[in-house]
Amino acid sequence: MAVAPGRYGIWAVRDQLTPELAARIEQLGYGAIWIGSAPPDLRLAESLLGATERVVVATGIVNMWSSSASEVAASYARVAGRYPGRFLLGVGIGHPEATGEYRNPYATIVSYLDELDAGGVPVEGRVLAALGPKVLALARDRTAGAHPYLTTPQHTREAREILGAGKLLAPEQKVVLDTDVRRARALGREKVRNPYLKLSNYRRNLLRLGFTEEDLDTASDALVDALVIHGDAGAVAAGLTAHLDAGADHVCAQILVREEAEYVPALTALAASLELPAGVIS
Template sequence: MTGNVKETVGRYGIWSTALHSGDPSRNAELAEAAVELEELGYGALWLGGNSSARDAAPLIEATSRIVVGTSIQSIWEHEAADAAASFAELDSAHPGRFVLGLGVSHAKFAEQYRRPYSALVSYLDALDEAGQPADRRLLAALGPKTIDLARERAAGSIPYLVTADQTARSRERLGDGPLLAPELKVVLESDPARARTLARDYLAMYLALPNYTNNFLRNGFTEDDLANGGSDRLIDAVYAWGDEARIRARIDEYIAAGADHVALQLVHGSTPTREFLPREGWSRLASLLT
């Protein structure tokens, strides 16, 4: 496969923690799911959580065109030289099929967490020195300085847990060239109370992470919006829920705001699970995108 990241990931992808497990005995099951997602027309698979090229390899080997990216590979958990070497090995075998998505993760998950922006800059320096191409990496960029890095030192941005309004502001800051591929959570439930309850239960773990809550406050939400699992206003801004027409309209809002690609995460429980692959839901979602 040739072409830059923006040309190869297509309009829609799937974001999932379930597509990698660290358990080789599940590789066949995950590969089968990846083949099905490719057949459904998705352009990219985003491996949620602290994933790596090793996790992407079985999915790439089983498929023929779909791009697989990490969302994210933590800069604290993987040395830059090792990340560059793993990238080179996989890209040599399957050119253009793997995208290295990077981020600073959260203090809660990394004991060495400090000065994250400076650490990210140093990490990119080390990747450059090791020969990892900037046009094959993406940054999970929320704040203005990191968005600038995504524009200047990567192929673009893969922000997590952002609104359509923030997507528009990110597009303006990135400019037209770089890829902007926000993640968007989807609940296939039309009853408002049930949909928001499911969404709120899942969002709770993210509202304990300052990187996200600070970003919400920076983008116009209030402390009241963050209380008690999130206000309806917050839930409705970061989720697509409802019938097929409403969900499609919410996804289209992100495209209209400047997203080149939307990474869709199907939410089906209060916590992500590495064991459950929501294949029926992925199929339903694909049908409303065509």
Template sequence: MSTPTTPRRLSLWGGGPWQDPTRVAEAREVAAEVEELGFARLWFSGGFAPGILPAFGELLSATTSLGVASGIVSIWTATPAQSAAAFADLERDHPGRFLLGLGNSHAPAVEGQGRAYEKPFTRTVEYLDQLDALSPSVPADRRVLAALGPKMLDLARTRTAGAHPYFTTVEHTVSAREALGPEPLLAPEVAVVLETDPSRARAIAREYAAVYLALPNYTNNLRRFGWGDADLLDGGSDRAIDALIPWGTVEQVAARLEEQFAAGADEVPVQVLGGGGDFPREQFRLLAEAFAG
């Protein structure tokens, strides 16, 4: 396989199959392909099981230079001690390649585990304080926060390497860059659909968006940028879906991703939708080629 060279820090974001303990061998194989294609980093969710998933170490050991990041580890499911211990192990075995993404998750997820979702911002500050008190800890430049609103963006700026927003628009990226300043990392996740038929593309996008349009953290953030009920209810308007989830040919999608870089993103973790639970390996290749050279 030839190795495209991506001129910008184009990364991949994934969920299900990357985390699945029954698909470790396949995930390792795909991670090696992702590295060869020239992607900068592989982000995937830490899930809701206690502690840090073994999958992060598995994929680091399957590659030699690819960065791996958690997007995100919930502060409600992994203790500061667990995060610090896992980071120390990964840093020992794969120096400089793991980035710890932390987030305060969402009320339904936390309350579904029998916990009270109270004062998430205060809890995040306390979590970072406890993390910093440990030895070894996780250095500030090796962790990022899932930040959307002004307070979390400021916390990301002052206490971490930067921000990893999720389910946002390019307008949010402009605002986040202004809030962070020029130096911190800004790595907004962008979900995409490589499908040219509008009905099929939007159907795939809406299936993904339905989960997030039911979560106040995301809808409140979108409302800050002028999106109202007509856009956010009933699966989202076409206008909102198109703004949140680029779709079309690979060239059209690549152009939309370029808008994120122009808006101030340092790195764009791309989540390819429509894979039906499989690794969309061909679509990974097409995206890499669109950004090569």
């Protein structure tokens, strides 16, 4: 069964997500919840699905180095069987800086997808973290689509050209709901500089998009403004919609806040600016 995450979703680290927050996200009209760095047993995904009625839950991502394909396939069968059409398995290779085992990344992805095939995970039930052309093409050929992270609408446009029509393109986009430019940039810079701007996969992709080594080394204003949309809720909503205009089917916002108490108000304000009808998945 194909999974339809709607046009707008929320990406959050797994420690941030609770069943209560999932219910609130669904109530506000978001179409999907993406679990950052999801564990392979998928118990968190199951708890979020159990607390909601319609919203899609996706992993963004299960890391191939730390999660065996056989374990993930068994977990997928359990969750998708209980919640048909509402769970999307996002998997990815991660980064060489994160594991001493990192080697032959492309061959490893292919082998992992082969094992998911053998374990019964359907093509339409999984997406691949993909940035460069080669892995985007693999996402097109072996999965339901791609889930790029730390990208821009320009990347979305280029990714759509590679994926072609009919494949899901669901980029993540960091946002700060704050009209104070200096304060918003400071928060965005803090979140992207460490660890992302130190990771070679992201650096290569950003250089492909036209940023310079100096932009990356200094976390320049131009780079931060591109990677972290900031402003009032209307400006942030427009920045998310730019991904849809560039060819995305779905965009998931990672809302950055200084204090946890700011999170639900920001979530609510953004939903209003996106004109999400409360209680209806969009």
